[in-house]
Amino acid sequence: MRSVFVLNTGSSSVKYRVVDVETAEVAATGVIDRIGEPGSEARDHRSAIAQILNRFAGLRIDAVGHRIVHGGERFVTATVIDDEVERGIEALAPLAPLHNPPGLLGIRAARAALPELAQVAVFDTAFHAALPEAARRYAIDTELADRHGIRRYGFHGTSYRIVSERAAAFLDRPLGELRMIVLHLGNGASAAAIAGGRSIDTSMGMTPLEGLVMGTRSGDIDPAVLLYLQRNAGLDTDQLDVLLNRHSGILGLSGHIDMRGLTDAIDAGEESARRALDIYLHRLRHYIGAYAAVLGGLDALVFTAGVGENSREVRSGAVEGLEFLGLRIDETANAERSGVARRISASDAPVAILVVPTDEELQIARETAAVLAAR
Numbered sequence: 121m122r123s124v125f126v127l128n129t130g131s132s133s134v135k136y137r138v139v140d141v142e143t144a145e146v147a148a149t150g151v152i153d154r155i156g157e158p159g160s161e162a163r164d165h166r167s168a169i170a171q172i173l174n175r176f177a178g179l180r181i182d183a184v185g186h187r188i189v190h191g192g193e194r195f196v197t198a199t200v201i202d203d204e205v206e207r208g209i210e211a212l213a214p215l216a217p218l219h220n221p222p223g224l225l226g227i228r229a230a231r232a233a234l235p236e237l238a239q240v241a242v243f244d245t246a247f248h249a250a251l252p253e254a255a256r257r258y259a260i261d262t263e264l265a266d267r268h269g270i271r272r273y274g275f276h277g278t279s280y281r282i283v284s285e286r287a288a289a290f291l292d293r294p295l296g297e298l299r300m301i302v303l304h305l306g307n308g309a310s311a312a313a314i315a316g317g318r319s320i321d322t323s324m325g326m327t328p329l330e331g332l333v334m335g336t337r338s339g340d341i342d343p344a345v346l347l348y349l350q351r352n353a354g355l356d357t358d359q360l361d362v363l364l365n366r367h368s369g370i371l372g373l374s375g376h377i378d379m380r381g382l383t384d385a386i387d388a389g390e391e392s393a394r395r396a397l398d399i400y401l402h403r404l405r406h407y408i409g410a411y412a413a414v415l416g417g418l419d420a421l422v423f424t425a426g427v428g429e430n431s432r433e434v435r436s437g438a439v440e441g442l443e444f445l446g447l448r449i450d451e452t453a454n455a456e457r458s459g460v461a462r463r464i465s466a467s468d469a470p471v472a473i474l475v476v477p478t479d480e481e482l483q484i485a486r487e488t489a490a491v492l493a494a495r
């Protein structure tokens with residue numbers, strides 16, 4: 121079992137990879153994005169996945185690995201997919217409405233096209249499955265919460281796993297003795313407090329809406345705002361869902377949908393863009409301080425994903441004023457670009473600040489191979 125075909129089906133894109141798990145050699149890789157928008161290669165997820173599967177007619181593939189965002193209480197580790205598991209994933213769709221339904225489409229299309237191959241689901245939530253109870257529970261009626269599975273699950277776990285391992289390798293220290301905060305900043309964004317390789321707190325909650333300011337999601341908000349808007353602005357449940365998941369965050373604050381657009385607008389002098397970035401950075405600093413406290417001290421702060429790996433402004437703004445925590449950036453190192461793990465903290469600073477590229481597809485391929493080998 122060497123060659124794994126990975127499908128990372130997102131809310132508006134499908135990323136794919138054919139990778140040799142032993143050598144990490146990539147036989148094919150790519151993305152179909154902006155699905156459904158004018159000019160995209162694909163009008164919907166089904167068509168995107170069909171096109172991708174067509175491209176692999178000639179390649180050797182031994183197994184298929186799928187990114188599934190929400191595993192709920194049931195899926196706490198990578199799982200071989202059969203009809204019953206597929207139904208289990210379908211049942212979780214309401215908890216991750218932007219993510220699980222397209223993931224399920226990916227599973228169905230791949231199982232139909234490649235029925236002879238084993239398929240594995242790798243869950244974003246799995247890395248956080250053992251969150252300590254005090255971090256996991258919301259302060260609501262316990263019986264009600266348990267009946268409905270209302271708790272913090274946490275997401276981006278596949279990324280946290282590979283990034284925390286890479287950070288420890290870069291620092292040349294055992295993961296088991298490190299306290300780190302990892303900031304996964306992509307379109308969706310979250311933070312995790314990781315002690316000895318285990319997630320002990322994370323900013324996303326029951327769904328991928330809580331926590332940091334994101335591209336189109338609000339992150340933390342007083343839940344009474346929803347009640348207020350329902351009672352006084354006439355918004356119904358679906359409108360609130362669209363408001364908080366799709367029309368908030370950087371988009372809601374500035375009209376720009378992603379960080380690159382936002383930083384360009386700031387350079388052009390747009391006031392609302394500057395304000396949006398200030399709010400985004402304020403929330404990041406808030407979580408860095410909180411997680412330094414949760415961890416009881418800090419060895420490393422790690423930036424990853426599209427924004428974390430590429431935006432010098434965000435990295436610099438995230439640690440501004442946090443010298444008292446031992447966080448001091450070297451702006452020359454911060455301004456450099458490279459596709460590999462690197463240190464951007466001042467050489468005499470007590471806490472390492474790192475930029476570590478994530479690779480969810482490689483991690484999914486490895487976990488897929490590992491579960492199948494253990495069968």
Ligand SMILES: Nc1ncnc2c1ncn2[C@@H]1O[C@H](COP(=O)(O)OP(=O)(O)O)[C@@H](O)[C@H]1O
Pocket residue numbers: 130305306307308335377378379380381383425426427430431
């Ligand atoms: N050079 C850059 N400067 C600032 N932001 C960037 C840069 N390159 C990519 N990004 C941002 O990264 C985000 C996408 O990150 P990614 O991890 O690919 O997200 P996702 O997996 O959620 O689609 C976008 O907001 C994009 O603007």
Ligand SMILES: CC(=O)OP(=O)(O)O
Pocket residue numbers: 130131189219244275276306307308309328
């Ligand atoms: C869980 C989540 O938010 O994923 P993404 O960042 O890919 O949207």
Ligand SMILES: [Mg+2]
Pocket residue numbers: 306307308
């Ligand atoms: Mg992502």
